[in-house]
Amino acid sequence: MISRQPADEARPLPYDSNLKRFVDSLLALLVILSVVVLPVVVDLEAAEPYRAAKSALLRGLGLGCFALLSIRSLIIRSDNFWKLDPALRLSIAVIGWTAIATITSGNPRVSSYSLVTVAGVAAIFLATQRLARFYSMAPFYLLYPAAVINTVVYVIQERQIWTPVISEGTAAVLDAENLRLLREAGLLGNPNDIGSFLLVPALAAIGLVITDQPRRRPIHVIALLVLFVGLLWSRNLTAIISFSVALLTLAARRSRTAATAAVVTLVVCLLLAFQFVTPFRSKATDSIAAARAGAWNKVVSVRFAPFATGLALTRDNPVFGIGPGRFAGDYFFEKMELVRKFPWLGETGEAFKASFVEVHCDHLEVSAETGLPGYILFLVTLFTLAKGSFSPPSSITVDDSRPRRFAREMSLPFAVALAFLTLGQFPLQLAATLAQHAFVLGLCNAWGADETA
Amino acid sequence: MKPLRGIAAFAVLLMAGSLIYLYAWLPFAWARSRKVVESRIKIAARTGSDVRRVLLVRENLKVTSHFERLYPIDPTVHMYKGVSLALVGRNSDAITSFRRAIHYEPRPEIFINLGLSQLAVGDRSGAVESLATAVRFDVNRAHWIDDRAIRTEVLRKAADER
Numbered sequence: 001m002i003s004r005q006p007a008d009e010a011r012p013l014p015y016d017s018n019l020k021r022f023v024d025s026l027l028a029l030l031v032i033l034s035v036v037v038l039p040v041v042v043d044l045e046a047a048e049p050y051r052a053a054k055s056a057l058l059r060g061l062g063l064g065c066f067a068l069l070s071i072r073s074l075i076i077r078s079d080n081f082w083k084l085d086p087a088l089r090l091s092i093a094v095i096g097w098t099a100i101a102t103i104t105s106g107n108p109r110v111s112s113y114s115l116v117t118v119a120g121v122a123a124i125f126l127a128t129q130r131l132a133r134f135y136s137m138a139p140f141y142l143l144y145p146a147a148v149i150n151t152v153v154y155v156i157q158e159r160q161i162w163t164p165v166i167s168e169g170t171a172a173v174l175d176a177e178n179l180r181l182l183r184e185a186g187l188l189g190n191p192n193d194i195g196s197f198l199l200v201p202a203l204a205a206i207g208l209v210i211t212d213q214p215r216r217r218p219i220h221v222i223a224l225l226v227l228f229v230g231l232l233w234s235r236n237l238t239a240i241i242s243f244s245v246a247l248l249t250l251a252a253r254r255s256r257t258a259a260t261a262a263v264v265t266l267v268v269c270l271l272l273a274f275q276f277v278t279p280f281r282s283k284a285t286d287s288i289a290a291a292r293a294g295a296w297n298k299v300v301s302v303r304f305a306p307f308a309t310g311l312a313l314t315r316d317n318p319v320f321g322i323g324p325g326r327f328a329g330d331y332f333f334e335k336m337e338l339v340r341k342f343p344w345l346g347e348t349g350e351a352f353k354a355s356f357v358e359v360h361c362d363h364l365e366v367s368a369e370t371g372l373p374g375y376i377l378f379l380v381t382l383f384t385l386a387k388g389s390f391s392p393p394s395s396i397t398v399d400d401s402r403p404r405r406f407a408r409e410m411s412l413p414f415a416v417a418l419a420f421l422t423l424g425q426f427p428l429q430l431a432a433t434l435a436q437h438a439f440v441l442g443l444c445n446a447w448g449a450d451e452t453a
Numbered sequence: 454m455k456p457l458r459g460i461a462a463f464a465v466l467l468m469a470g471s472l473i474y475l476y477a478w479l480p481f482a483w484a485r486s487r488k489v490v491e492s493r494i495k496i497a498a499r500t501g502s503d504v505r506r507v508l509l510v511r512e513n514l515k516v517t518s519h520f521e522r523l524y525p526i527d528p529t530v531h532m533y534k535g536v537s538l539a540l541v542g543r544n545s546d547a548i549t550s551f552r553r554a555i556h557y558e559p560r561p562e563i564f565i566n567l568g569l570s571q572l573a574v575g576d577r578s579g580a581v582e583s584l585a586t587a588v589r590f591d592v593n594r595a596h597w598i599d600d601r602a603i604r605t606e607v608l609r610k611a612a613d614e615r
Binding site for chain 2: 055056064066109110
């Protein structure tokens, strides 16, 4: 006898006061703005139309969430909102250690901006984690709009069908190379940012195909195709590799047949992409040629210098780090010192001339800026995300709600994807991806944790 | 207790508002102002009219001085202030601004500007030191130095220190 599929476990809203409802509604609104609106915000009047506006908006929304959560704790005392569960403990630990690293920073004023960002993102995570259980599957769909819009805008920019963002005033003050980068940036600012941003929604689409209602599957399949093509078009090999590894992780947890099918599907898709997606083909060809020639620095887009600098700064400041947000300030002299000792780091190339503002590897950046304790907290955060999957798939029954099934299927693949993505990219330094990852972490933590936790 | 909690909530709102102004609004406002400051610098550098140059620089200094007080961590605030000052011959003040920019985030272009301003005030050794620092980071920056004798000296110093 087949059990009737139960209704999704959305709890009835437990509001016993209008004030609580109002505060929680505002919190939900801020979270929605950070996931849906922030990634598509562009300031045409700014010299840099993309990242600056998003960073400012993320801090504003995060501070708003932080303030609302604080007010909620002060004036509403009658529910379990503030039980000291692992999510709250993690948030306190991350904010606390970032504050310590800020106080001990080489320039506390600079680091204070990163501290505010971290506190705001932690607030977005907590707000999502606390409120998600009231809304069933709907929050998962919020990952789509910004991702699809950015994919469409990026592809039509890259094909030079239309470049909707660059104003004449901005074009007049930029050189040719920077203008080209801005023309092919979606609404995020850089093709690499596009790839980093599309990774999680593309994986979420796979999870929704598996766990959502059958009548909604065609929508998720279409979304998956659009986002996967956008991922390939972005030339971000790290994001593509992260997606592949996450997909294989998901398939391997289900069955050997699923893993084999996933491998075959991936290989076919990548071969087709190589044939038909020009940016992917050119990036893959260049990387393969560089690897064959032994030009490994070129394979990693001439990033050995910032990687080595990140390692050196971690070695020199293992406990407290150099301070959050301080890599850009320390890179200049540290890199020259390293090139003096290891001249092969002084390889010429366009990217070499850049004064790197980020390490381009978040693992190294977190350890350099917040020390090894900060890096351990980063790994704990990834583990917290992965933990939602630690019930074996066979224990997921039809009686489980869809959100819980989604969290248990996808938490580990998300964690694996982020672990790989942060090896070669810097999603934690970009407002849009940071907000998105905090949101996903909150959702998976809300539904993946045991009911009794 | 309820009035106290209400007062505490109000205090939280005030603090959040202040932090949003300092950490979200000011960076956003500078990102917008920076584009205007850049275009004024380009016009001021090209114009043959001293009066026009002075007026453009004066507008730039109003903007950069405002952000220098409230949003000093962005090195471009100090760098553009220094470039504007150098355009009207106030090279000593420009040097101060460039040093502030380097304090927050050293970059080769800031060292180049610092070196050129030091040359303008007659500090040759300081200028060679600053320019050599930029060239050590990126040897292609040497082409920004017009004076051939200085450029040769800078390249030699940068090579020695490598």
